[in-house]
Amino acid sequence: MTKLVKWLYGLNVLGALAYIAVCLPKLLMGQPIYPGQAGLLGQVTAGIVLALLPPVLERLFHFQFPPILKLIFELFILGSVLLGTGMQFYNIPYWDKFLHLFSAAMLAGLGMAIFCALTPQERLKTTSPLLIALFAFTFGATIGVFWEFYEFTFDGLLGLNMQRYMAHGVLLAGRAALMDTMGDLFADVFGSLALSVFAYFQVKKDVKWLAAFQFRR
Template identity: 30%
Template sequence: MKQKKKLTFNDLFELSLYLICLVTFVYYLVIGNGGKVFQSALIIVVLLLLRGLITWTKSDLPFALRFSILFFITLAMLLANLFNMYGVIPHLDKIEHLLSGVILCFVGLFILGKMIRRHHSQVAPSIAIWFAFFFAVAMAGVWEIYEFTVDGLLGFKSQNGSLYDTMLDIICGTVGAIAAAIYLTCKVKREPNSLFDSK
């Protein structure tokens, strides 16, 4: 008989996000707020895509990485957009971009580690850290391209029509990636074989 997998903290965290979004979806549907209905549905779609990607790639995300991604979705999509916290928390947009730089650096490292294990190859720690750093910086640029595109096509105001805002977002993402790369460099110096561990 197959034993049921015990729910972890991250599983409960993810389930709570589904529940909150479902409740807000129904609430905003009843009061006729189409924009908020769309935002609630979008968070659910993002969570399902994340779950589908993890299942499809047969990946087992480290606890800290999965928690960070779920926390970022909570901060950027749930609190900031759905509950309008941009006007309440000062510089929230920049905080999100700083955090995204850190998280994407670890995502890049995770992807590289998975490729290395699949092909039974080795990469010098310094090259792995550079890859993770440039992956994060590139994704910061890709995100700004996405914002520029949806602003133009759908009439959103993600970038406030400002090159200054766009560049500041990329800089914040890069600073976050630098911080993560410095942490990884220090970690490797202390524990040379710890770069691709799951802690």
């Protein structure tokens, strides 16, 4: 697991640097490879920072994230930043919805990790698996809602189209304008629910399974 996470760190960072090395000269020569290339370069550069965030936080605060969460996080950064944004994979149908499912499951797992960190170990052994699963589900789905708040806010402030309320520069109306946002929320709920249901049965069978989602000093 640790070797795979390190490999993903390298893939995200080196892949982003290779992207910048190829796309930046083209942009400076006036021959951008992708539309909106300057903005894409900025986001890919930010992706390097995000990819390195877990090990930096671990060194600063002297703890370790659960390896499974680091693995999912690095996969998410790869799919959303380098591939999704930088290489325009978001144009692939349902790529965005797949990432919402994936990230919601990751956030539900983070919710479990936080629950475990806030609960004394002796009490954790007798805690209802249903309570743990409900906390994980609620945490994952709620962060998904806050993300839609973020998209709505910056679409209005910066004239962006993250919520896909425009198509080819034309404002959508009625149900069509809601399809992207509601699809994202459905994906957030289903992703959180899937991880939470799986966690419920695993914890019910053996509470030691939670060790995979616990922070370590």
